[in-house]
Amino acid sequence: MRLSRQPFTIGLIVLLGAAATMPLWASRYWMLLCLTFCLYLSLAQMWNLLAGYCGMISLGQQSFIGLGGYTPAVLSVYYGLPLWMGVLCGGVTALVFALLTAVPLFRMRGVYFAVGTWLTAEVLAVAFSNWSFVRYGMGIVITPAYQLSLTEMYYAGLVMGIGSTALVFLILRTDLGLTLMAVRDDEAAAQTVGVDVFRSKLYGFLIAAFVTGLTAGLIYLHQVFIQPYKAFGIDWTVRLLFIVIIGGIGTIEGPIVGAVIYIVLRQVFSEYLDVSLLLMGAVAIAVMTVAPKGIVGSLQERFGFEILSSRRT
Amino acid sequence: MGVRKRTQTDQTHMTERLSAHGLTLRFGRIRAVDDFSFSVKRGEILGIIGPNGAGKSTAFDLLSGSRKPDKGRVLFDGMDITHESPQRRCRLGIGRTHQVPRPFENMTVYENALVAAVNGGERSGRNARNDIHDLLDRFGLLSKKDVFARELSLVERKLLEIARCLATGPTLMLLDEPVAGVGGEDQDRIVRIVADVRDKGVTIVWIEHIITVMTEAVDRLLVMAQGRELIGGPPERVMNTREVLEAYLGPEGEQ
Numbered sequence: 001m002r003l004s005r006q007p008f009t010i011g012l013i014v015l016l017g018a019a020a021t022m023p024l025w026a027s028r029y030w031m032l033l034c035l036t037f038c039l040y041l042s043l044a045q046m047w048n049l050l051a052g053y054c055g056m057i058s059l060g061q062q063s064f065i066g067l068g069g070y071t072p073a074v075l076s077v078y079y080g081l082p083l084w085m086g087v088l089c090g091g092v093t094a095l096v097f098a099l100l101t102a103v104p105l106f107r108m109r110g111v112y113f114a115v116g117t118w119l120t121a122e123v124l125a126v127a128f129s130n131w132s133f134v135r136y137g138m139g140i141v142i143t144p145a146y147q148l149s150l151t152e153m154y155y156a157g158l159v160m161g162i163g164s165t166a167l168v169f170l171i172l173r174t175d176l177g178l179t180l181m182a183v184r185d186d187e188a189a190a191q192t193v194g195v196d197v198f199r200s201k202l203y204g205f206l207i208a209a210f211v212t213g214l215t216a217g218l219i220y221l222h223q224v225f226i227q228p229y230k231a232f233g234i235d236w237t238v239r240l241l242f243i244v245i246i247g248g249i250g251t252i253e254g255p256i257v258g259a260v261i262y263i264v265l266r267q268v269f270s271e272y273l274d275v276s277l278l279l280m281g282a283v284a285i286a287v288m289t290v291a292p293k294g295i296v297g298s299l300q301e302r303f304g305f306e307i308l309s310s311r312r313t
Numbered sequence: 314m315g316v317r318k319r320t321q322t323d324q325t326h327m328t329e330r331l332s333a334h335g336l337t338l339r340f341g342r343i344r345a346v347d348d349f350s351f352s353v354k355r356g357e358i359l360g361i362i363g364p365n366g367a368g369k370s371t372a373f374d375l376l377s378g379s380r381k382p383d384k385g386r387v388l389f390d391g392m393d394i395t396h397e398s399p400q401r402r403c404r405l406g407i408g409r410t411h412q413v414p415r416p417f418e419n420m421t422v423y424e425n426a427l428v429a430a431v432n433g434g435e436r437s438g439r440n441a442r443n444d445i446h447d448l449l450d451r452f453g454l455l456s457k458k459d460v461f462a463r464e465l466s467l468v469e470r471k472l473l474e475i476a477r478c479l480a481t482g483p484t485l486m487l488l489d490e491p492v493a494g495v496g497g498e499d500q501d502r503i504v505r506i507v508a509d510v511r512d513k514g515v516t517i518v519w520i521e522h523i524i525t526v527m528t529e530a531v532d533r534l535l536v537m538a539q540g541r542e543l544i545g546g547p548p549e550r551v552m553n554t555r556e557v558l559e560a561y562l563g564p565e566g567e568q
Contacts (some may be wrong), residue, residue, distance in 0.1 A: 175431045175438050178420075182428045185417035192377055192411075194403035194433025194481050250419070312424055312438070313459055 008307055019158055023151040035154050035222070037263045038161030040243060042215040044255035045164040046208040047240040052250035053172065054204040055184030057110070059237050060117025063101075063124055064094035064209045066231035068216030070128065073140045073226050083144055084156075087217030094213025098206050106201060109187075118234060125232035139227030142220065153222050160218060164211050169252055171207070172310035180204050184250075242280060246287040248294030252308040257295050329391070330355045330485050330516040331407075336375050336385035337540075345371040346382070347540035353485075358507075358517045360531030360548065362524065364560060368540040369520045370412055373487050376518075377409040378402045389485070403433040408483030412490045412520075414470040416462035422449065422473055423458040426480040433481025445480060452476045452506065468499045475506065485516045492526055504530055524561070528552055536560070 022031055043061065050056045071093045072086025081089070101120055108116045129137040171177045179200045182190045187197055220226045239262065247258025265283060269276035291298035300306055332352035338345050346368045353359045361369050374380040376387055378399035386395045394402055403409075417425050426448060430441040449455045452472045457465065462473060475491055488507065492500045504526060511517055521527050527534060528548040535545040536557050544554055551557060 178424060178428050178438065179432060181420055181424070182417045182432075185419055186415050188379060189411070189415040189417065190428075190432075191399040192379065192403060192409050193429035193477060194400050194435070195428070196400050196432070311421060311459070312427060 016162075019162075023154060028150060031150055031154050033263060033267070035150075035157040037259055038157040039215055039219050039222075040239070040262060041161040041255055041259040042157075042164040043212060043236070044240050044243040044247075044259055045168050045252075046212045046215075047237065048244045048249060048252075048255050049168050049171070049204060050208050052244065052254070053168075053177070053184060054180045054201055055187070056201060056205065057114045058117045058208075059114045059234060060119075060121040061208075061212055061240060062232050062234060062236040063097065063117070063121040064212040065216040065219070065236050066121070066124055066128065066228070067093045067097055068213030069220035069226045069231050070134060070140070071213075072217045073142045073220060074134065076144045077140055077142060080144075083148065083221055087214060087221065090217035091210045091214035094216075095206055095210040098209030099202075102202050102205055106198060106205075118237075121232050121234065125228050128228035128232065134228070137228055139225060139230075142224050142226065145221040145224045148221060153218070156218050157222075160211075160215050164215070165252065165256065167207070167211065169308055169310065172252070176200065176203055177310065178312070242284055244294075246284055246294055248296030248298070248300070251294070251296045251300065251306075252310070254294050254296040261295075328354050330357075330389070331376065331518070332388045333372070333376065334386045334388070336372065336382045336387070338371060338375060338380060338382050344540050346375060349385070349537075349541050351535055351542060351545070353516055353518055355516055356511065356514060357533065358511055358519060358531045360527045360534045361518065361520045361537055362522065362527055362534065363537035363543070367537040369537050370489055371540075372537070373409060373489055373518075373520065377407060377487055400432070403481055403483075404435060406482070406484035407487065408433070408478035408481050408485065409487040410474045410478050410489055410491060412493070414467075414474040416465070416470055416473050416477070418463040419461060421459050421461055422454055422465070425462055425473060425477050429477045429480035430482070433483075436482075441480075448476055448480060451509075453502075468495055471495055471499075471503065472506075475503070475510075479510065479515075483515060485518070486510065488517060488519045488521075490521055491519070493522060500526065524552065 019034065022034060026034075043065070047058065047061055050058050068090035071090035072083060075081040075086040075089055076083050105113060105116050105120070128134050134140060179190070179195055182193070182195060183197055183200050191197055220231070243258035243262045244255050245258070246261060247256065248254030265280060266276070269279050272279065287295065293301060329352050334350050336346050336349045349368070349372055361372075363369055371380065375382050378394075378397060378401070382395065386393055388394070389402070389405060389407060394405065397405070417428065420428070423445065426445045427438060427441060430436050430445060431438050434441065446455065449458055452475070454469065454472055454476060457469065462470070465473060471491060475488070478486060491507065492503050495503065507517060507519070508530065519527075519531060531548055533546065534548040534551045536543040536551060538560055543556055543560065544551055
C-alpha cells in the first residue's frame with residue numbers, strides 16, 4: 001500500500017513554509033531547537049547512509065566532525081578566511097581524510113570496521129591535544145563566529161538538514177544507491193553480479209564524510225568553541241546511533257523521527273543532567289523492545305507503507 | 314612457424330569458452346581442488362557430478378573468482394583471468410549461481426535483477442527495465458516483482474538466483490545445484506529454463522547431485538572425486554563405468 005501523495009505533499013509544503021519563515025514569527029528558543037534538530041538530522045542521515053544503506057557500521061563519525069570543526073576554526077581565526085569558506089574547506093578536509101583512511105579501514109568488516117573507525121578518531125583526538133598549532137587541549141575560541149546572527153545560522157542549518165535528507169533520497173534513487181543496498185545485504189553475492197564493492201563503499205564513505213564535515217563546521221561556528229576531546233569524542237556517534245536506531249535504521253524517515261525524539265528528550269531531561277544519559281539509554285532499550293526495527297521501520301513493516309520510498313518498480 | 318602456432322591456438326579459443334589448467338587449492342593440509350583441468354566449448358552444457366566434498370563448489374569459486382587458486386590458470390575466451398576479481402569476471406560474461414540462493418534479502422525481486430543488470434551488465438537502470446520485466450516473466454516471477462526477496466519460497470529463491478545471474482548478460486553460466494531441494498514439477502521447470510538459456514547461446518557448467526536430471530540435460534558429464542576429474546565423457550558412457558558406479562552405489566553397484 002502506498003499512501004496517497006496529496007496529503008503528504010500539502011503537509012510537506014506547510015512544514016517547509018513554516019520552517020523557512022521561522023525567524024519572522026518564532027522565538028529564539030524555538031529557533032535554537034529547530035537549528036539543533038537540523039544539524040543532528042544531517043549528521044544522522046549520513047550515519048544512516050553508511051550503516052543503514054552501505055552496511056558500514058561506523059563508530060568514527062567524530063573524525064569528520066572534529067576535522068570539519070577545526071578547519072573553519074583554524075582558517076578563520078589564524079588566516080582570516082571567511083567563515084562559510086572555512087566550513088566548505090572543513091567538508092573537503094573530512095573528505096580527504098576519508099579518502100586516505102578508506103584503504104586500511106575497508107580491509108576490516110563488521111565489528112572490526114566499527115572499532116577501526118573509532119580508533120582512528122581517538123588517534124586524531126590525541127594528535128590534536130598534543131599539537132601546539134591548534135593550542136593543545138585548550139582548544140580554539142572561534143571569535144569571528146560571534147558576528148553570526150541566529151537567523152544566519154538557522155538558515156545554514158536548515159539547508160543542511162533538508163539538503164542531507166534530500167541527498168540521501170536522491171542517492172538511493174540512482175544506480176549507486178541500488179548498488180549500495182546490494183553490498184549491504186550480501187557483499188560476496190554483490191561481487192558475483194559484477195559490483196565493484198570497494199568503489200561503491202568508497203563513494204558512500206566519501207559522501208558521508210563530506211556532509212558530516214560541513215555540518216560539523218556549522219555546529220562549531222554555532223558553539224564558538226572547539227576542543228579536541230569533545231570534537232573527536234565518541235559521544236557524537238553514540239548520539240547518532242541513538243537517533244537512527246530508535247527512529248529506524250535503513251529508512252529515510254527514521255533519522256527525522258529519531259532526531260525529533262532526541263531533541264525533545266534532551267529538553268525534558270535537561271533538568272536531570274547527571275542522569276540524562278541513563279534515561280536516554282532506558283528509552284532506547286524500551287523502543288528496541290517494542291519496535292526492534294525502530295519506530296519508522298516497525299511501522300513500515302506493520303502497515304507496509306513508505307512515504308519517502310526509494311523502491312523501484 | 315610462430316604464426317602458424319598462434320593460428321592454431323586462436324582456433325582452440327574460438328571453440329573453447331572456458332578452460333582450467335591444473336587448478337589447485339589447499340585448505341590447510343587438505344587439497345580441496347587438486348590439479349584439476351577441464352574445458353567447456355561454446356554452447357555446450359557440461360555437467361559436473363561427484364560425491365560430497367569432491368571439490369565441485371570450490372572449483373566454481375576458483376572459476377568465478379571468489380577464491381584464488383594456489384596453482385593453475387583459468388582461461389576465458391582465450392584470455393587468462395586467473396588474477397581477475399569476481400566483479401571483473403562477471404562483467405566479462407561469467408555468471409554464477411550459489412548452491413544456497415543468496416538474494417539481496419531486503420531488496421525486491423525486481424531490484425535484485427536490476428542491480429545485476431546495472432553492475433554486471435553495465436547497463437543504465439532506465440533502459441534495462443523492459444528486459445528485466447521480460448526476464449522475470451520468463452521465470453514466472455513477474456507477479457512477485459515488488460516482493461522482498463526475504464519473503465520468497467525456496468523455489469522462487471532458486472529461480473531468482475538464476476534470473477539475477479542472467480540479468481548480468483553472461484555468455485557462460487556456472488550453475489551450482491539449481492534444482493537441488495526442489496520438487497518434481499518445479500525441477501522440470503528449471504531444467505526447461507536452463508535448456509532455453511542454452512538455446513540462446515549461453516554456455517553452461519552445471520553441478521548437480523540428481524543423476525537422472527544430469528544424464529538427460531547435459532551434453533557431457535564430468536565426475537569429480539577428491540578435487541580432480543575422475544572420468545569424463547558422454548553421460549550414458551560415464552554413468553556405466555565401474556568407478557562411477559562404485560563411487561555412487563558402492564562396490565556392489567555392478568550387480
